[in-house]
Structure formats: C-alpha cells, structure tokens
Amino acid sequence: MTVATPYVEQRRRTNLNAWAAIVLFMPPALLLFTVFVFLPMAEASWYSFFNWNGYGRLERFIGLKNYGYVFEDPVFFRALINNGLIIVVSMLVQLPLAMGVSLLVAERTRDAVWFRLIFFLPYVLADIAAGLIWRFMFDGDYGLAAAITGLFGLQPVYLLASPDWAYSAILIVVVWKYFGFYMMLFVAGLQGVDKSLLESAEIDGASPSQKFFKVTLPLLGPMVRLAIFFSVVGSLQLFDIVAAITAGGPFNTTHTMVSFLYYFGITRMRVGYGSAIGVVLFIISVAFAFGYKRLVMRDD
Amino acid sequence: MSFRTLALASACLLALGAGARADSTVTILHVNDNAGARAFWDTIAKDYEASHSGVKVEFKYLENEAFKAKLPTMLQSDDSRPSAFYSWGGGVMEAQVKAGFLKDITADVADVEKNLSQTADDAFKVDGKAYGVPWDTGGVPIFYNKKLFAKAGVKAEDIKTWDDFLAAIKALKAAGVTPIVVGAGEKWPMHFYYSYLVMRIGGAHALSDAKAGKDGGFKNATFVEAGKRLRELAALEPFQNGYLATSHQQSASTFGDGKAAMDLMGDWLLNMQSSSASDGKGLAEDDIGVMSFPTLPGGKGQASDILGGNHAFLVTKTASADAIDFLKFFSQEKYAKAAAEGGYYIPVYKGSEASIKDPIERQIATMLANTSYHQNFFDQDLGPSVGRVVNDISVAVAAGQMTPEAAAAAIQAAADQQ
Structure with a gap:
C-alpha cells in the first residue's frame, strides 16, 4: 500500500493534467466542428425527411420518400456514372499524363521550371472562367471547333449539343484543367527520390523503363495513392465546370452529383429533395474517404 | 445551417x-x-x-x-x-x-x-x-426578320394558322434561311413553344384545369397534343445548328445578326438583339416585325391570347x-x-x-x-419544381428524345411530388 501510493498519486496527477488540457483545448475545436460541420449535416438530414420548398415551417413529413425519388431518378444514375467516368478517365489518362510530364520537368533547371509553370497554369484559372473559355472553343459556329472543321472542309460539329458527346467535352476540360496539379504532386515526389538508388540501378544495368517501373514508381507510391484520392474527391465535388459549359444539358446527360443537387434541389426549390441528394452524396464521400484511407493509404 | x-x-x-x-x-x-x-x-x-x-x-x-x-x-x-x-x-x-x-x-x-x-x-x-x-x-410574340421573309417570299400577314406557319418554315428552309433561332441550351426559350401550343389547343383554362387535376391533370389530351405539334415543328428541322447548346444570349445575337428569320421571345428581345449583335447595333427597327403565335385547327385558344x-x-x-x-x-x-x-x-x-x-x-x-x-409564363405559374420540368420536357420532346405522352406524364409526376 505504502509503496503504491505515490504511483497512484502520479497517475491521478497526469490524469488531471490531461483533463485540464482537454477542457481547455477541446471547446473551441468542438464548437467550430459542431457549428460548421455537424449541425449543417444534421440539419440537412432532418430536412431530407420533409417535402419543403424553403418557405414556411417544416410541416409535410414524408419519411424516406425523398430518397425514393432520388433512386427513381434516371438523372441521378447518369450523374453517378458521370462521376465514375471522371475517376476512370483520371486514372487512365490524367494521372499517367501528369506522371509523364512530371518526369520531363522534374529537373531543377530553368527550362523545366518554366514548363512546370505553363502546365500548372490551367489549375490556377478560375473554374468558371476556364469553363466559359472552353464553351466558346467548342462552339460549332465561331469557336476553335469551327476553325478545325472549317480547315478540313467538314460539316460543323456541335459537341455540346450532342447528348452522346457533350460529356466527353467536359472530360477533356477536366483533364486539361487538373493534370497540372497532379504533375506538381509527382514533381514533388520525384524530387524526394534518392538519386543514388537510380544510379545504382543504372550501374546494375537496368534499362530506363526498368528504372522507372522498379525504382521510381514504387517510391512514388504514396504520391500516386494521394493523387488517386484527390481525383476521386475532386470528381465528387465537380460543379463549376459543368455549370459553365453545359449546365447539365443536353437532356441532363452531363450532370455530376453536385450539379444534380444544385439544379434539381436548389434551383427547383425542393430543399427536402436536395437535402436527400446531399445526404446520399455525403454517405458516398465518407464511405470512400474512410475506406480508401484504411485499405489503400494505411501505410502512407 | x-x-x-x-x-x-x-x-x-x-x-x-x-x-x-x-x-x-x-x-x-x-x-x-x-x-x-x-x-x-x-x-x-x-x-x-x-x-x-x-x-x-x-x-x-x-x-x-x-x-x-x-x-x-x-x-x-x-x-x-x-x-x-x-x-x-x-x-x-x-x-x-x-x-x-x-x-x-x-x-x-x-x-x-x-x-x-x-x-x-x-x-x-x-x-x-x-x-x-x-x-x-x-408579352411573347414571334419576332421576324422582314428581309429574310422577303427573300423566301413569305408574308407575315398570311401566317394565321399552324399550317401556314409550317408552310412558311418550309419556304424559308427552301430559300436557305434558318427559320427559327432558339436558345434551347437554357431550356426555357423552348418552353414558350410548348406553352403556346397548350394555350392554343386547350384555351384559356388549359393550365389552371391541369393544375387542379381536372381531366387527368397534365396527362390530358391537350398536353399530349401540344407535344405532338411541337415534335411536328421540330421534325422540319427549323432551328439553328447546335440549338441544344445555344444560350439565350447567343440566340439573341443570331437574330440580331440577321442569321435566323424568327424568334419566339419576350418583348425584351428588341433591346437584346441590338446589344447582343456582333456589330452592337443589330437589326434596324424597320426590318423587324412582330406577329402572334398561330392558331391551331379545332383549338380552343384565340390568336389574341398572349403568353x-x-x-x-x-x-x-x-x-x-x-x-x-x-x-x-x-x-x-x-x-x-x-x-x-x-x-x-x-x-x-x-x-x-x-x-x-x-x-x-x-x-x-x-x-x-x-x-x-x-x-403567365408556365414555368413561373407552376413554380420552380414543376416549371423546370416543363422546360426540360419541352426540349426533350422537340428533339425527339421523349414521347409527348411520357412528357405529359413527367409533368404530372412532378406535380404529384410537390
């Protein structure tokens, strides 16, 4: 007993200190989190059970009907597919492109820095401005598309008016706009790769492609996994470019989840319905974020 | 929050x-x-x-x-x-x-x-x-370009009925003129056609009756017929190329530049066609005419009913x-x-x-x-949730992406969910 007392006392003191720290430091963060993260989420979930146009009180409780409407809506599934397409195109085109370009410009020379700047520029542009510029370029009468078809004497092409092709136009812009960001990520990763490893591989007689696939790429693993994470999150958030280029048209074939939420929830003053879409989007995002962190990024 | x-x-x-x-x-x-x-x-x-x-x-x-x-x-x-x-x-x-x-x-x-x-x-x-x-x-009249009408030998005074209107469109097309410009990328300009067709076919009370759920609500014959007529018009390909992506602003400039013969648009087009035109002036007042939307055979609406x-x-x-x-x-x-x-x-x-x-x-x-x-404009009268569906289906029906029956049912479904 007498031996154990100081130990217990010490335990108690550290416990007290820890509690003091918690009491002191927790409330600001907790308050901010509650007010700006938890409450909006809780409120949106609450709204999603009502048929509400934003006016007056929440009176018409309709249970899960809004969710039923969401899952009945073909536009919702089209938006979901479109989000998926962004991710697929990002992995198959955008990230390899960014990787290739980053290998070319990773050197710390002046020319490389200039090119990095040029490739990074689209990312700096405001999304809406970039969207409007591209909207004009795709114009079949006056835009770049018109110049190209005119040059070859072809019939004018109206990419944005075609339900089959309009979304490809958006994918082009997405790849163009954001590949610079991933390039920068990879450049940063490449600059952290130990040169001596590459040198020793070279001495051992590795070909350039072997050097890339056996040394550089594995070392860039964390960056690649991070880039994929960003591309999925970016896809789930994509709105501005869609709004500026097609506003979801023609025939609602070019919506993403967020533009679907905006054009079908907010502009139609169906706050309950929009909230239901928001909750679904939230669940998808959370499931992905936690799942990906746990399964793929667990060692990073 | x-x-x-x-x-x-x-x-x-x-x-x-x-x-x-x-x-x-x-x-x-x-x-x-x-x-x-x-x-x-x-x-x-x-x-x-x-x-x-x-x-x-x-x-x-x-x-x-x-x-x-x-x-x-x-x-x-x-x-x-x-x-x-x-x-x-x-x-x-x-x-x-x-x-x-x-x-x-x-x-x-x-x-x-x-x-x-x-x-x-x-x-x-x-x-x-x-x-x-x-x-x-x-009000929303049909604005027309007098020079282009003259070129195609079309007389505005002769356009009284839907058939006259379709005949005029064929004549304009034959003369190499784009008959109609419409900013269908924003959808609501196309809903003017659908709205007028409903008004001309069903008469003054068509919309309020449908809202009240009378006679099948929006699924009644008037709305289906309006869709069929709209498709009949669109099948002649009267609209400018790429009309599905055209904004309202672009459509006004096309009209102001004299590149299309007609535009079914609100009175504000008069100012907008000049401010949006490539030369900043647009058509001279003397070259612009306005006329009422044509009447339909057997329709209850009159030429003087206005949207x-x-x-x-x-x-x-x-x-x-x-x-x-x-x-x-x-x-x-x-x-x-x-x-x-x-x-x-x-x-x-x-x-x-x-x-x-x-x-x-x-x-x-x-x-x-x-x-x-x-x-009142249908999309205002019906409120945003149903109104925007009317805009959506107007474009889809015109482009042949949706049948008139499915379109009428879609409006009713939106009204039911309200």
Missing part, C-alpha cells in the same frame, strides 16, 4: 446599411435593373419622401439568381425582411402566401386597381385576395402602412407614362401604351392591352 448563416449575414449587412434612420423606412427589394431604370425608381422614392416627411424609401437590388436564392431567408428573418419585393407571381407567390409571409392588401388597393390592367392585377391575387401591386407586363410575364411588388406581412401607401403613390398615371416614355418597361396602367415611343414596343403593348387572355 446555410439558411441561418445567410440570414445572420444579411441581417448584419442591413444593420450596417441602415445608417440614416428615418421615422419609418420602406425598403423595396428589386432585381438588378439598368442605370436608367434605377434613376427612375430613385426619382419616385425622392418624390414620395418630399411629400411625406419622416418616411424614407429605399430600393435595394440583387442579381436575379441571388434574389431568388436569398429571398426565402430574408422573408423568414424579422430583421432583414423587406417591406415589399419584386415578384413574377405564380407558384412561388402562392408558396409565400401559404407560408404567411405576405399581407392581404385587398382593401387598401381597391381604389388603385381600377386603373390597372385586369389580367396583371389578377395575376397577383390568391383566392381573390390581393397581395401586391403590379406595374409591369410583358408573358407580369411583375409586381408584393407586400410582406410586417410592412408598415407607409409601404402600402408608397406603392399606391407609385401607381399613378404620371409614373406609368414616364416609364413608358423612357422605355423602362411596359406599364400595366390602362392607356399608357400610347406613351410608348418605340413602334414595335408600342405594338406589343397594344397587343397586351387588347388581349383576350394573358397567361
């Missing part, structure tokens, strides 16, 4: 803005207007302040989309609720009445009403009670007596005439069309004054 912060933010803004306190302040929330019109509003406010000491009248402006997004919040907040605000009427106004945000001013405006256009006045009544004072009206918007200032529940008094003050012949002369809008004050200087605008105002029936 976002509503709460917005309300808070706007309340703070208002508190900051209200530096000069008068005994009573009348605030009127308006959508963005051009400089000339703003000066016009300010003059009226000053006139009123001069003759009513202790009352301050303030016009506040918000951009169209921002206006629509913020209004629900502002109406719920006791601090930022304006005394009166701009309204398109229709479904949104009905929702505001139902939520109890508006004031019944039937008794107050009884003596003003008799001077105003009956249809515009009725547009701001719900169950016979008046909630606002209308001041502006508008268009009416605008009013609606009075909120907490507005002071001064606010109502100001709106009555503003509804004088003097100001209606000034607005007509200045070309700011088409006043609803009876007889004011004679003061409009621009001949085409005067022609539209006269059409409006003599109309047998004035129908």
Whole structure:
C-alpha cells in the first residue's frame, strides 16, 4: 500500500493534467466542428425527411420518400456514372499524363521550371472562367471547333449539343484543367527520390523503363495513392465546370452529383429533395474517404 | 445551417446599411435593373419622401439568381425582411402566401386597381385576395426578320394558322434561311413553344384545369397534343445548328445578326438583339416585325391570347402602412407614362401604351392591352419544381428524345411530388 501510493498519486496527477488540457483545448475545436460541420449535416438530414420548398415551417413529413425519388431518378444514375467516368478517365489518362510530364520537368533547371509553370497554369484559372473559355472553343459556329472543321472542309460539329458527346467535352476540360496539379504532386515526389538508388540501378544495368517501373514508381507510391484520392474527391465535388459549359444539358446527360443537387434541389426549390441528394452524396464521400484511407493509404 | 448563416449575414449587412434612420423606412427589394431604370425608381422614392416627411424609401437590388436564392431567408428573418419585393407571381407567390409571409392588401388597393390592367392585377391575387401591386407586363410574340421573309417570299400577314406557319418554315428552309433561332441550351426559350401550343389547343383554362387535376391533370389530351405539334415543328428541322447548346444570349445575337428569320421571345428581345449583335447595333427597327403565335385547327385558344410575364411588388406581412401607401403613390398615371416614355418597361396602367415611343414596343403593348387572355409564363405559374420540368420536357420532346405522352406524364409526376 505504502509503496503504491505515490504511483497512484502520479497517475491521478497526469490524469488531471490531461483533463485540464482537454477542457481547455477541446471547446473551441468542438464548437467550430459542431457549428460548421455537424449541425449543417444534421440539419440537412432532418430536412431530407420533409417535402419543403424553403418557405414556411417544416410541416409535410414524408419519411424516406425523398430518397425514393432520388433512386427513381434516371438523372441521378447518369450523374453517378458521370462521376465514375471522371475517376476512370483520371486514372487512365490524367494521372499517367501528369506522371509523364512530371518526369520531363522534374529537373531543377530553368527550362523545366518554366514548363512546370505553363502546365500548372490551367489549375490556377478560375473554374468558371476556364469553363466559359472552353464553351466558346467548342462552339460549332465561331469557336476553335469551327476553325478545325472549317480547315478540313467538314460539316460543323456541335459537341455540346450532342447528348452522346457533350460529356466527353467536359472530360477533356477536366483533364486539361487538373493534370497540372497532379504533375506538381509527382514533381514533388520525384524530387524526394534518392538519386543514388537510380544510379545504382543504372550501374546494375537496368534499362530506363526498368528504372522507372522498379525504382521510381514504387517510391512514388504514396504520391500516386494521394493523387488517386484527390481525383476521386475532386470528381465528387465537380460543379463549376459543368455549370459553365453545359449546365447539365443536353437532356441532363452531363450532370455530376453536385450539379444534380444544385439544379434539381436548389434551383427547383425542393430543399427536402436536395437535402436527400446531399445526404446520399455525403454517405458516398465518407464511405470512400474512410475506406480508401484504411485499405489503400494505411501505410502512407 | 446555410439558411441561418445567410440570414445572420444579411441581417448584419442591413444593420450596417441602415445608417440614416428615418421615422419609418420602406425598403423595396428589386432585381438588378439598368442605370436608367434605377434613376427612375430613385426619382419616385425622392418624390414620395418630399411629400411625406419622416418616411424614407429605399430600393435595394440583387442579381436575379441571388434574389431568388436569398429571398426565402430574408422573408423568414424579422430583421432583414423587406417591406415589399419584386415578384413574377405564380407558384412561388402562392408558396409565400401559404407560408404567411405576405399581407392581404385587398382593401387598401381597391381604389388603385381600377386603373390597372385586369389580367396583371389578377395575376397577383390568391383566392381573390390581393397581395401586391403590379406595374409591369410583358408579352411573347414571334419576332421576324422582314428581309429574310422577303427573300423566301413569305408574308407575315398570311401566317394565321399552324399550317401556314409550317408552310412558311418550309419556304424559308427552301430559300436557305434558318427559320427559327432558339436558345434551347437554357431550356426555357423552348418552353414558350410548348406553352403556346397548350394555350392554343386547350384555351384559356388549359393550365389552371391541369393544375387542379381536372381531366387527368397534365396527362390530358391537350398536353399530349401540344407535344405532338411541337415534335411536328421540330421534325422540319427549323432551328439553328447546335440549338441544344445555344444560350439565350447567343440566340439573341443570331437574330440580331440577321442569321435566323424568327424568334419566339419576350418583348425584351428588341433591346437584346441590338446589344447582343456582333456589330452592337443589330437589326434596324424597320426590318423587324412582330406577329402572334398561330392558331391551331379545332383549338380552343384565340390568336389574341398572349403568353408573358407580369411583375409586381408584393407586400410582406410586417410592412408598415407607409409601404402600402408608397406603392399606391407609385401607381399613378404620371409614373406609368414616364416609364413608358423612357422605355423602362411596359406599364400595366390602362392607356399608357400610347406613351410608348418605340413602334414595335408600342405594338406589343397594344397587343397586351387588347388581349383576350394573358397567361403567365408556365414555368413561373407552376413554380420552380414543376416549371423546370416543363422546360426540360419541352426540349426533350422537340428533339425527339421523349414521347409527348411520357412528357405529359413527367409533368404530372412532378406535380404529384410537390
């Protein structure tokens, strides 16, 4: 007993200190989190059970009907597919492109820095401005598309008016706009790769492609996994470019989840319905974020 | 949450803005207007302040989309609720009445009403009670390019029926002229065709009957037939290339550049075709004509039934007596005439069309004054949730992406979910 007392006392003191720290430091963060993260989420979930146009009180409780409407809506599934397409195109085109370009410009020379700047520029542009510029370029009468078809004497092409092709136009812009960001990520990763490893591989007689696939790429693993994470999150958030280029048209074939939420929830003053879409989007995002962190990024 | 912060933010803004306190302040929330019109509003406010000491009248402006997004919040907040605000009427106004945000001013405006256009006045009544004072009206005629009509040998006077209209389109196409320009990328310009077809086929009560669920609601034969006729028109490929992605602005510039023969559009096209044209001037007034939408064989609607918007200032529940008094003050012949002369809008004050200087605008105002029936824009009348579905299906039916039957069912489904 007498031996154990100081130990217990010490335990108690550290416990007290820890509690003091918690009491002191927790409330600001907790308050901010509650007010700006938890409450909006809780409120949106609450709204999603009502048929509400934003006016007056929440009176018409309709249970899960809004969710039923969401899952009945073909536009919702089209938006979901479109989000998926962004991710697929990002992995198959955008990230390899960014990787290739980053290998070319990773050197710390002046020319490389200039090119990095040029490739990074689209990312700096405001999304809406970039969207409007591209909207004009795709114009079949006056835009770049018109110049190209005119040059070859072809019939004018109206990419944005075609339900089959309009979304490809958006994918082009997405790849163009954001590949610079991933390039920068990879450049940063490449600059952290130990040169001596590459040198020793070279001495051992590795070909350039072997050097890339056996040394550089594995070392860039964390960056690649991070880039994929960003591309999925970016896809789930994509709105501005869609709004500026097609506003979801023609025939609602070019919506993403967020533009679907905006054009079908907010502009139609169906706050309950929009909230239901928001909750679904939230669940998808959370499931992905936690799942990906746990399964793929667990060692990073 | 976002509503709460917005309300808070706007309340703070208002508190900051209200530096000069008068005994009573009348605030009127308006959508963005051009400089000339703003000066016009300010003059009226000053006139009123001069003759009513202790009352301050303030016009506040918000951009169209921002206006629509913020209004629900502002109406719920006791601090930022304006005394009166701009309204398109229709479904949104009905929702505001139902939520109890508006004031019944039937008794107050009884003596003003008799001077105003009956249809515009009725547009701001719900169950016979008046909630606002209308001041502006508008109409959607077919604008046509006289030179292009002459080139194709088409005479506007001969276009009375739907068949005449289709024949004119064939003649224009044969002459190598794009018959119609439409900004279908924004959808609502196409819904003018669908709306007019419903009005011409089903007559004045077609829309209100469908809203009330009579005879199958929106699934009834009128709406299906309207879709079939729209598809019949679109099958002739009368629209400019790539019309599904064209914005309203682009369509106005196409018309102003003389690259399309017709545009079914609101009276504002007159100014817009010149400001949006490549040369900044557009078509000369002499080269533009306006005509009514054609009638349909066996249809109940008349050629003089007209589609268009009416605008009013609606009075909120907490507005002071001064606010109502100001709106009555503003509804004088003097100001209606000034607005007509200045070309700011088409006043609803009876007889004011004679003061409009621009001949085409005067022609539209006269059409409006003599109309047998004035129908509010369908997408306003129905409110945003059902209205936007009408816009969607108008484009889809025209492009052959949706059958007329499925389109009618889609409107009904949206109405059921409301």
